Amino acid sequence: MYSSFSVFILCGIFLVFSCSELNSTQENNINQKQARQTVVASKDLPFEATTEMVTILGGEYIPLYGRDSIRVHVNDLLMDVYPVTNENFAAFVKKNRRWGKSQIKKIFADDNYLMHWQNDTTLGISMNQQSPVTNVSWYAAKAYCECQGKRMPTVDEWEYVAMADQESADARKKGPYNQYILDWYERPKTFVNPVGKTFQNYWGVYDLHGLVWEWTSDFSSTLLTGESRNDVSSDKNLFCGDGSLKASDLMNYAAFLRYAFRSSVRANYGVQNLGFRCVKDLQQNEKE
Helix, strand or coil, X not given: CCCHHHHHHHHHHHHHHHHHHHHHHHHHHHHHHHHHHHHHHCCCCCCCCCCCEEEECCEEECCCCCCCCCCEEECCEEEECCCCEHHHHHHHHHHCHHHCCCCCCHHXXXXXXXXXXXXXXXXXXXXXXXXXXXXXXXXXXXXXXXXXXXXXXXXXXXXXXXCCCCCCCCCCCCHHXXXXXXXXXXXXXHHHCCCCCCCECCCCCECCCCCCEECCCCHHHCCCCCCCCCCHHHHHHCCCCXXXXXXXXXXXXXXXXXXXXXXXXXXXXXXXXXXXXXXXXXXXXXXC
16 A cells, blocks of 8 residues: 555655756746747658547546636547657657757756666667657647647646546546555556556556656646646746645545646656656547
């Protein structure tokens, strides 16, 4: 059984880290905003990965950060069945060299970017091509998706799909579902496993839990009220003050830790257990 005490300790680590970093990262936030504008303006060569996608029918759900009366609508979309693999990301870098570990601008990635790769296009000796790519920044993930006419999912889209287990679209109140996620948080180095080895959820998506954490397009907007979550200037309040107290279900440790993790990273970070997948807006002709 997962220890509630250890969960509170982990939450505390996130809180202390985030609050202590606020003053030192204000200038960095400005640089990161400029970098986000730069990466959008830059054009990469089109890239097509052989990745299966499934249809997600939209609906409404109550997210962790909102009050019970706040429901969020998610539109229909297509989502990658699996996280992006090392093999696919290496193919992307071969066509777009500026995202190689030796070529990428420092504002787009920290020193951990693809740290286990031998060079720009060659994986480390012990790395599996079918494992999820990790140590990849938000900027690189965004570029990868956009080269294929896709994008990264929003927090709400990701959470909406990820709240499903094998049988139901919303399993958040099921004990075994939450226990599975919490048990995964305690297992080391799951990121070395190949994709597709965790359960297939209600929508036909694999690995949303049990393999790696995943980037979202608006990762830094979490743990805010519905009115302020789109206000970048509110980033400094993510953990300090009453930011975390607006959770609609504080007992949902699994989700709370996920939101806390997202709010502790920056767009240029490379994290060993953080990968990504892409989504695509569902066009009218694809719905028919």
